[in-house]
Amino acid sequence: MKRLLAMAALAGLGMWQPAALALGTAANTSIANKATINYSVGGNAQTPIESSPGGNTTAGVGAGLNTTFVVDDKVDLTVTELSGAGTVVNPGQTNQVTGFRVSNTGNAPHAFALASANNTGGVVFTNTDTTDVANLRVIVDSNANGTFEAADLTANINNINTLAADANIVVFVVADVPVTTANGQFANVRLTASAAVNNTPGTLVTQTAGGDTAGVDFVFADGAGAGDIARDGKNSADDQYAVQSARLTVTKASAVVSDPFSLLVNPKAIPGAVVEYAVTVANTGTQNATGVTLLDPLPANTAFRPNVYNGNTRDVRITINGVDTFCVAEAGGVDTGGDGCVITVGNSLQVGGLALPTLPFAGPTNTALVRFQVTIN
Amino acid sequence: MKKGYALTTGFILLALSSAAALAEGPLLAANPAVAATRPAPKAGCIELKSVAETEESYRDDKGQQALRRVPAAKVVPGTQVIWTLSASNVCAAAADKVFIDNPVPEHMTLVADSVRGAGADISYSLDGKQFAAPDQLRVSEADGTTRPARADEYTHVRWAFRNSIGPGQLAAASFRATVR
Numbered sequence: 001m002k003r004l005l006a007m008a009a010l011a012g013l014g015m016w017q018p019a020a021l022a023l024g025t026a027a028n029t030s031i032a033n034k035a036t037i038n039y040s041v042g043g044n045a046q047t048p049i050e051s052s053p054g055g056n057t058t059a060g061v062g063a064g065l066n067t068t069f070v071v072d073d074k075v076d077l078t079v080t081e082l083s084g085a086g087t088v089v090n091p092g093q094t095n096q097v098t099g100f101r102v103s104n105t106g107n108a109p110h111a112f113a114l115a116s117a118n119n120t121g122g123v124v125f126t127n128t129d130t131t132d133v134a135n136l137r138v139i140v141d142s143n144a145n146g147t148f149e150a151a152d153l154t155a156n157i158n159n160i161n162t163l164a165a166d167a168n169i170v171v172f173v174v175a176d177v178p179v180t181t182a183n184g185q186f187a188n189v190r191l192t193a194s195a196a197v198n199n200t201p202g203t204l205v206t207q208t209a210g211g212d213t214a215g216v217d218f219v220f221a222d223g224a225g226a227g228d229i230a231r232d233g234k235n236s237a238d239d240q241y242a243v244q245s246a247r248l249t250v251t252k253a254s255a256v257v258s259d260p261f262s263l264l265v266n267p268k269a270i271p272g273a274v275v276e277y278a279v280t281v282a283n284t285g286t287q288n289a290t291g292v293t294l295l296d297p298l299p300a301n302t303a304f305r306p307n308v309y310n311g312n313t314r315d316v317r318i319t320i321n322g323v324d325t326f327c328v329a330e331a332g333g334v335d336t337g338g339d340g341c342v343i344t345v346g347n348s349l350q351v352g353g354l355a356l357p358t359l360p361f362a363g364p365t366n367t368a369l370v371r372f373q374v375t376i377n
Numbered sequence: 378m379k380k381g382y383a384l385t386t387g388f389i390l391l392a393l394s395s396a397a398a399l400a401e402g403p404l405l406a407a408n409p410a411v412a413a414t415r416p417a418p419k420a421g422c423i424e425l426k427s428v429a430e431t432e433e434s435y436r437d438d439k440g441q442q443a444l445r446r447v448p449a450a451k452v453v454p455g456t457q458v459i460w461t462l463s464a465s466n467v468c469a470a471a472a473d474k475v476f477i478d479n480p481v482p483e484h485m486t487l488v489a490d491s492v493r494g495a496g497a498d499i500s501y502s503l504d505g506k507q508f509a510a511p512d513q514l515r516v517s518e519a520d521g522t523t524r525p526a527r528a529d530e531y532t533h534v535r536w537a538f539r540n541s542i543g544p545g546q547l548a549a550a551s552f553r554a555t556v557r
Contacts, residue, residue: 024454025484025557034463035479039472039542046472047419052426057467059421067427067460071484071556076454107454146500208451219453231527 007028016222026165027073027108028216032066032277038157057133073216075195075205076106079225079237086125086240089133090287092179093116096164097148100191101158106221111196112160114138116173119188119227122365124238129188133175133241136189141170150174159201160193171296173239185283189336190227192236195220202316205233246361248292253278273376274305279344282367283359292359293352294342302374304329316341318355319369320355327355422468423542425477430459454556457488461551466542473541477550478532480505484557489528491553497536501526505533 020291025031035051040105050056050064058064082099089096103110118132132287141148142155157159160169175188181187197203208217225236258264283289298304306329309317314326327341329349335342340353351370360366380444437443449458462479477520481487492499496537502528503516514526536550 001447025550027453031429031458031482031484031556033427033429033460033479033482034441035427035477037423037424037464037475037477039423039476041422041468041472045474049421049425051462053427055426056422056466057421057424059419066431068456069429069449069452072451072453074385074455167506217451219451220520221453221455289485304480 002376003296008332013360024074024107024165025071027071027106029071030068030134032068034064034066035279036064038123048209057205070216071107072208072219073108074208075108075110075203075218075233076104076221076223077110077112077193077235078103078105078223079191079193081237081239082111083239084125086127088244089177089241091181091243092178094176095153095174096177096348098173098175098189098241099148100171100173100239101168101170102163102191102193102235105166106162106195107165108216109162109164109198110205111198111201111203112193113196113201114140114159114171115192115194117190117192118236119190122238123242124186127186127242128242129240131178131181131185131187131243132309133187134178134188135176137174137288138191139172141172144169144289148174157194159203162199171208171341177240177241177243181243181245183243183247185243187243189241190236190237190238192225192227192234193299193346195222203209207231217246231341244286246283246287246289248289248359249279249280249282249284250294251282252296253280259344269376271376272276274373275302276371276373276377280367281356281359281370281371283361286367287361289359289361289362290369291352292356293350295348296372297346297348298374301360301377303312304349305373305375305377308373315372316351316355318351318369319371320357320367321364325355329352355363390396401454403474410423422466422470422472424465424467426463426465427479428461428463430461430484431456432459449485452556456483457553458556459551461549462536463547463549464542466544466545471541471543475542475548476500476535476536478505478508478533479508479552481552481554485554486529487531487534488553488555492534492536492550493552494548494550496536497538497550498541498550499530499534500537501528502533502535503530508533508535527557 030242038048046061049059052065053067056064080101087098104148116136116138119129122129131298137150138158140157142152143156166364173191195205205218207220220231220233222235224230225237226238228234254275254277256275257266257274259270306315310326315329318325327339328337329341329343330336331343331344340355342350344350431449432447435448458499477479502508514525516526517523
C-alpha cells in the first residue's frame with residue numbers, strides 16, 4: 001500500500017499528458033531514435049554509449065547517431081453522401097443538386113480530381129436506378145459553407161486544388177432533369193474523387209512501386225468506395241435524384257341514357273339514342289397537376305348534345321369531390337364564354353382552363369369526373 | 378576472472394591517457410566550459426546499434442504467405458516499426474550492470490507487450506527518469522484519481538540485463554512502435 005502511494009505521488013509529479021494529435025504524423029516527418037547503454041567494467045561505471053544505425057562505440061552524450069526514417073505520404077480519402085436521402089426533383093428542372101463530402105484522411109495535403117456519372121442500374125437508398133439525369137457537373141462548394149448557392153455555380157470550380165490533411169470540403173453534383181422523366185423514377189449518380197498532386201488536380205498520384213525510396217513515397221491507404229476498390233487512390237459515393245411528378249390516369253365509361261322507343265327504360269344504343277360519357281381524370285402522382293386539359297374526340301356517327309345539364313343550360317358536367325360545376329362547349333373552336341370548354345375544329349370536346357382546376361396529388365379532390373352526352377346518328 | 382580484472386585495469390588506464398591527449402586539443406581548449414562538464418569522447422567497450430525495420434509479407438519458395446523484415450520502408454501513420462538494439466562487447470573484459478534506455482521515438486506509440494530482451498528485466502517510464510514495472514506506473518487523471526498507465530503512454534523503455542556481457546558476446550533488445 002505504501003509503495004502504491006509512493007508511485008502515485010511520483011506519477012503526480014510528472015503528470016503525463018496525452019498528445020493531442022487528430023491526424024497522422026505529417027508526410028516527410030523524420031522519425032529519429034537513439035538508445036543509450038550504461039554498463040560497468042570491473043565494478044567501475046563507464047561513460048554511457050549512444051547507439052547509431054551502424055553501431056557506435058564512442059562513449060559520451062552526442063557521440064551516437066540517430067536511426068531515422070522518413071514518414072511517407074499516406075494517400076487516404078473518403079467520399080460520403082451528405083443528406084442520407086435522394087433529392088426530390090420534377091421533370092424539366094435544371095441545376096438540381098446532390099451533396100457529398102470529400103475528406104482528406106491522409107497525412108499530406110493533396111489535390112483531388114472529381115468526376116460525376118449516371119449510374120446504370122444499382123440500388124441507392126433501396127431504390128433501383130431507372131432513369132438518367134442530364135448535364136451532370138461537379139461543383140465545389142466555393143465558399144465552403146456547405147450549402148449550394150448561385151455563387152457556387154458561377155465560381156464553377158470542378159476539382160479540389162488543395163485539401164490539407166484531415167480537412168474536408170463539400171462537393172455538389174449538379175444536373176438537369178429531363179422532361180421525359182416520370183413520377184417514381186430514380187436517377188442514381190456517383191461522385192468519384194481521385195488523389196492528385198497537391199495544387200495539380202490534373203496529375204493523379206501514382207503509388208510508389210517496389211521498395212522504399214529516399215524521398216517521400218506514396219502509399220495508397222484508402223478503403224473501397226461505392227464504385228472503387230480499396231487502395232486505389234480513389235473513393236466514391238452514390239446519391240440519387242428521385243423524380244416526383246403528377247401522374248394522371250384517365251378512364252372513360254359510357255351509358256345509354258334513352259332511346260326513341262324505350263325512352264328511359266332499358267334504353268338501347270340504337271340510332272337516335274342518347275349516350276352519356278363519363279371520363280374520370282385522377283392524379284395518382286406525388287405532385288399537384290396544374291393546367292390539365294382533357295381532349296376527347298367525339299366518336300364518329302355521333303352528335304354532341306348541348307344544353308343537357310344544370311336545367312338544360314349547360315353542355316358539360318364536372319364533378320370533383322361531389323361538387324358539380326358546369327360549362328358550355330361552344331361549337332367552332334372558340335371558347336367565347338371563357339369557361340374552359342369548347343368543341344374544337346377537329347370535333348373534339350376540350351375541357352380545361354377554369355373548368356378543370358389544379359388536381360392535387362392526394363385527397364378527395366384529386367379526381368375529376370367529366371360528363372357529356374352525344375346522340376347516335 | 379583474475380585475468381578479466383587485469384584487463385579491465387589496463388583498459389581504464391588507456392582510456393584515461395586518451396582523454397588527457399584529447400583535452401589538449403584545440404577544440405576543447407577553445408571551449409573550456411564544455412571540457413569541464415562533459416568528458417571527452419572516448420572509445421567504449423560496447424558497440425550499440427539501433428535498427429528500424431518494418432515487416433512485409435511475401436510468398437516464400439513454397440508459395441506460402443510469410444513475413445520478412447526490411448529496413449523501415451513505406452512507413453505511414455499506422456505502420457508498425459520494429460526497433461532492434463544490439464549491444465556487442467568489443468573489449469576483452471566483461472561488461473556488467475548493463476542497461477539500455479531507449480525513448481519511444483517522437484511521433485510513435487509503443488505497442489503493448491512488444492518489448493523483448495532475453496535475460497533482461499524490462500521496465501518502463503513515463504518521464505525518462507523514473508523506471509518501474511508496468512503495475513507500478515500510474516497516471517493522474519484530471520479529477521485527481523490515478524489509474525494504471527497504458528503501454529501507449531510509456532515514454533521510455535529500459536532493459537536491465539541480469540548477467541554480464543562477456544567479451545565478444547552480444548545482447549539484443551527490441552520493441553515495436555506504431556507511427557501516429
